[in-house]
Amino acid sequence: MNVSLAQDLSLYHLIATSENGCQPSSVSPATLLAMVRSQIDIMIEQQIPATVWAKLPAGNIWQSELLRYQQKANPSAKIYTCHLGESQPQNSVNGVSETSLHLPIYFPSDKLQREYFWIVLSPQFCSLIVALRPSRGVKKQKSLRAIINKEPNTKPNTKPKPKPYLVTMTSFDSKLVGHVVESFQQVFTQIPSIQPIIDPDIDKLNFPHTTEPAILNSLLVRQMQKQEEIHRKRTKLRLGKLQQQNQHLRVNLQEKDVYLNHVCQEIRTPLTHMKTALSLLNSPALKPPQRQRYLQMLHSQCDRQNSLITSVLELVELERNLKYPNFEAVHLSDIIPGVVSTYQPLAQEKGIMLAYTVPTDLPPVWFVHGGLKQIAINLLGNSIKFTTNGGQVWVKARLQGAYILLEVRDTGIGIAESEISRIFDRFYSTRPPIAEESGGGGLGLTVVQQYLQRCGGAISVKSKQTEGSTFTVQLAICQRH
Numbered sequence: 380m381n382v383s384l385a386q387d388l389s390l391y392h393l394i395a396t397s398e399n400g401c402q403p404s405s406v407s408p409a410t411l412l413a414m415v416r417s418q419i420d421i422m423i424e425q426q427i428p429a430t431v432w433a434k435l436p437a438g439n440i441w442q443s444e445l446l447r448y449q450q451k452a453n454p455s456a457k458i459y460t461c462h463l464g465e466s467q468p469q470n471s472v473n474g475v476s477e478t479s480l481h482l483p484i485y486f487p488s489d490k491l492q493r494e495y496f497w498i499v500l501s502p503q504f505c506s507l508i509v510a511l512r513p514s515r516g517v518k519k520q521k522s523l524r525a526i527i528n529k530e531p532n533t534k535p536n537t538k539p540k541p542k543p544y545l546v547t548m549t550s551f552d553s554k555l556v557g558h559v560v561e562s563f564q565q566v567f568t569q570i571p572s573i574q575p576i577i578d579p580d581i582d583k584l585n586f587p588h589t590t591e592p593a594i595l596n597s598l599l600v601r602q603m604q605k606q607e608e609i610h611r612k613r614t615k616l617r618l619g620k621l622q623q624q625n626q627h628l629r630v631n632l633q634e635k636d637v638y639l640n641h642v643c644q645e646i647r648t649p650l651t652h653m654k655t656a657l658s659l660l661n662s663p664a665l666k667p668p669q670r671q672r673y674l675q676m677l678h679s680q681c682d683r684q685n686s687l688i689t690s691v692l693e694l695v696e697l698e699r700n701l702k703y704p705n706f707e708a709v710h711l712s713d714i715i716p717g718v719v720s721t722y723q724p725l726a727q728e729k730g731i732m733l734a735y736t737v738p739t740d741l742p743p744v745w746f747v748h749g750g751l752k753q754i755a756i757n758l759l760g761n762s763i764k765f766t767t768n769g770g771q772v773w774v775k776a777r778l779q780g781a782y783i784l785l786e787v788r789d790t791g792i793g794i795a796e797s798e799i800s801r802i803f804d805r806f807y808s809t810r811p812p813i814a815e816e817s818g819g820g821g822l823g824l825t826v827v828q829q830y831l832q833r834c835g836g837a838i839s840v841k842s843k844q845t846e847g848s849t850f851t852v853q854l855a856i857c858q859r860h
Contacts, residue, residue, distance in 0.1 A: 755774070
């Protein structure tokens, strides 16, 4: 056997084409671990002087099993850990010290890259476990069922599992185990550059024709116990996940109940005012100024209710859209001037000086489509609404490190310090007299916060009553332009 043949060595293929081959089955990595643990338990309990050849998945949990067998096995037992490549043995292998009991073997074989094996040789007990790990390119490979049943792949697996099942073959046939060991020895003896460490007593092993029934029975019982333990752990894990999901659903339902209750209360308030105004309009002694006042109340409350319903629908739509957002690179200089010009007539009507400063050379920010414009509309609308006649409102943007700061500042009525932490809550509003004229649903800042939470932004507020407020939005610079 030359080097090219050694590179083509595949235990899975060797067993599948052997006269004494066995049927493959699919098992999880946890089940494979349980199978190996069961055999180690039996060999330790009965002090079976076995020679073990192993190539196991990476990870401390597998290496700890080898260490456990190394520490508690029969003194004449040996472990050969097989590795790919032509590296010479180091002082340790995967954290397990190399002693006369635990020896590494290095050899070139491309086919063994996706294979694991566990081979036990002893006069009382022989065992062979070979597992094939499916390729990561599952779309181009045959499905697991096709591999097992040797069927053509008709439907590619479009949902690869993070921990795929292993195609496994298990045998206690000493002839098959001997055939595999002989194949290994041929590889080692004909490639001197590898310099493997081979047990000279392997050729003298007197393989049993069948595994002792008592050992096999103990092994099967232990295997069932391990499988039951795996089942209990999985069941406990599933129940824990279900409980978390149920708790999450309960919290969501409670939040929706509170939300619905707030919506009903908010809708009821303008309806009550409108009903009162209508009843007063029917009074025969009503004077014209009073009639005009009640008509104005009707108009104002109708606008308020319409604004509330519109805000609720927008918030519902926003929460739905933010589940699968469409991000884009946005320049503030393309957004702010248009928003400011929209509010300019209202500002002039109230005698408010409205101005903005947004440098055109600011880098773009990465944000949900349409979200940045909505944030600017909500913040600027609030500033104008809560600013008295003759006040001032500024919109500024500037670069600070890896962020752009968007600032909306006004000389309005301000916010009490005790209320700043609540202004982003749904439907929360102090509703000062100046705000009642234009109505509002109390959801504008909630929408702002929803956008920023989804896009990795932040907002801070500084305010003092009778002196005004400053809202500062922090936006991450787009790195893909």
